[in-house]
Amino acid sequence: QQQVKQSPQSLIVQKGGISIINCAYENTAFDYFPWYQQFPGKGPALLIAIRPDVSEKKEGRFTISFNKSAKQFSLHIMDSQPGDSATYFCAASTVFGNEKLTFGTGTRLTIIP
Amino acid sequence: NAGVMQNPRHLVRRRGQEARLRCSPMKGHSHVYWYRQLPEEGLKFMVYLQKENIIDESGMPKERFSAEFPKEGPSILRIQQVVRGDSAAYFCASSPGLTSGRAIGYEQYFGPGTRLTVT
Numbered sequence: 419q420q421q422v423k424q425s426p427q428s429l430i431v432q433k434g435g436i437s438i439i440n441c442a443y444e445n446t447a448f449d450y451f452p453w454y455q456q457f458p459g460k461g462p463a464l465l466i467a468i469r470p471d472v473s474e475k476k477e478g479r480f481t482i483s484f485n486k487s488a489k490q491f492s493l494h495i496m497d498s499q500p501g502d503s504a505t506y507f508c509a510a511s512t513v514f515g516n517e518k519l520t521f522g523t524g525t526r527l528t529i530i531p
Numbered sequence: 532n533a534g535v536m537q538n539p540r541h542l543v544r545r546r547g548q549e550a551r552l553r554c555s556p557m558k559g560h561s562h563v564y565w566y567r568q569l570p571e572e573g574l575k576f577m578v579y580l581q582k583e584n585i586i587d588e589s590g591m592p593k594e595r596f597s598a599e600f601p602k603e604g605p606s607i608l609r610i611q612q613v614v615r616g617d618s619a620a621y622f623c624a625s626s627p628g629l630t631s632g633r634a635i636g637y638e639q640y641f642g643p644g645t646r647l648t649v650t
Contacts, residue, residue, distance in 0.1 A: 424573075450637060461535075461622055461641040462574065507573060513637045517626065518564060518587060521573040 422510050424522025431529055437495040439525045441508035444489065448510040451484065452519070453493050456505045465506075466493070469513075498529045533558065535625050535642035536605075543648045544613045552608040552645045556625030563606040564639060565591075565598060568620040577621075580606060581628070613649045620644045 423442045431437045441451075452467035468475045468482040468491065475482045481494040495502055508522040536555040544550050556563050562581055566574040576590040580600035591598065595613075600606040610617055624639040 452638070454641070461537075461643045464638060464640060467638065511637070517562070517637050517639070518576045518579050518590075519566075519574070519624075519639060520576065521566075523573045 422508060422520050422522045424508050424525060426525060427523070428526040429528070431498045431527065433498060433500060433529055433531050435498050437498045437502065437527055437529070438492060439506055439508070439527070440490065440492045441510075441522050442488075442490045443510050443520075445510070445520075446489070447512050448520075450511050450513045451482070451491050452509050453480075453482065454507045454509065454521075456507065456524075462507060495527075498527075500529045500531065503527055503529050535560075535623055535640055537623050537642035537645050539645060540643060541646050541648070543650060545650055546614055547612050550610040550613050550617070550647055552610075552621050552623075552647070554606040554608070554623030554625075554642060556606070556623075557640055560625035560627050560640075562626045562628045563600050564624045564626075565606075565608050566622045566624065566641075568622060568644075570619070574622060577608070610647075613647075615649050618647055618649045620646050 425440050453465045454462035455465045456462045466477050466480045468484050470486050473484050479496045484491045505524045505526050507524050509519040511517050511519045538553050564579050565577040568574045578591045578598045579587040595611045597609045622641050622644045624641045626639045
């Protein structure tokens with residue numbers, strides 16, 4: 419019940435296109451859903467996050483869509499750029515629990531010219 | 532404002548030796564989390580600590596692994612008698628915690644990691 423399932427495992431998108439990564443969770447107690455971006459040899463960097471009280475959050479080219487009833491959330495990267503090529507992880511936790519993050523397995527995104 | 536600091540960045544140990552990984556949280560952060568990332572895999576929670584307290588160690592192997600976050604100094608993840616399967620990247624994250632009064636006290640910020648290689 420603690421799993422977070424992420425898809426696809428890898429994604430190739432043309433420059434200027436929209437990259438979409440999906441995650442699904444099982445634990446209904448989760449109430450915080452961040453996305454992290456990781457470049458090779460670096461630590462994960464917090465990209466954007468959402469709480470269940472809203473269905474969408476946008477920051478620049480990055481948007482999280484959240485569907486509480488379906489227990490799914492997704493990351494959309496608009497106007498994808500080669501600099502966006504990285505591995506993206508979704509995660510979930512309980513804010514008023516012990517806050518530990520449960521991560522998805524990651525999506526390796528490659529943006530081609 | 533320095534971020535989360537980890538050292539060493541790379542650590543090579545022979546089987547049977549001890550590995551000590553250090554983590555200094557961001558200024559003002561009192562919560563520390565350790566995660567392990569195996570090659571080509573996601574991050575797995577190991578342990579959650581506050582100053583002088585282990586809050587949750589449910590992700591940590593029962594033997595050979597221990598963690599501490601003393602009143603003064605960095606958090607330490609200690610692996611005794613390392614084996615090849617311990618080779619991984621170990622990441623530390625910190626957060627200010629909800630009791631800090633900050634609205635987003637639960638946001639976790641990661642360090643650059645320590646890459647442990649056991650030969």
